[in-house]
Amino acid sequence: MPAHALAHAMALEDEVQDVVALPAATPAPMRGSSSRKRSITVAGHRTSISLEDAFWDALVEAARAERVSIAALVARIDEGRGGNLSSAIRVWLLYRAQGAA
Numbered sequence: 001m002p003a004h005a006l007a008h009a010m011a012l013e014d015e016v017q018d019v020v021a022l023p024a025a026t027p028a029p030m031r032g033s034s035s036r037k038r039s040i041t042v043a044g045h046r047t048s049i050s051l052e053d054a055f056w057d058a059l060v061e062a063a064r065a066e067r068v069s070i071a072a073l074v075a076r077i078d079e080g081r082g083g084n085l086s087s088a089i090r091v092w093l094l095y096r097a098q099g100a101a
Contacts, residue, residue, distance in 0.1 A: 034052060034053060035050050035051065035052050036050070036051065036052070036053060036056060037049070037050040038051075038056070040070060040071045040074060041071055042071060042074050042075045042078050042085075043075055043078065047085065049074070049085060049086050049089065050086050051086055051089060051090070055089065055090055055093055058093045058096075058097070059073065059074075059089060059093060062093065062096055074089065077089055077092045
């Protein structure tokens with residue numbers, strides 16, 4: 001482990017010791033919190049989308065459920081977005097999970 005990474009890890013350990021214990025109902029650290037960037041073609045041009053693993057999994061599942069490609073689903077989300085595409089995908093997936101998409 002590089003020296004700067006070790007120093008950072010030790011600093012984080014010191015910070016963790018200062019944190020007040022969380023209530024028992026708080027979930028353990030969630031899988032899928034690391035972000036991945038992937039490129040897809042939307043409306044005829046390549047674009048990069050950065051999503052956490054959990055959102056990529058949800059996007060793949062949504063495309064399967066709707067029997068469309070990931071690119072087709074993202075294109076549909078892209079048509080109705082007002083800002084950042086990655087954020088629009090996360091919000092769309094949240095609404096879908098809540099039964100509103």
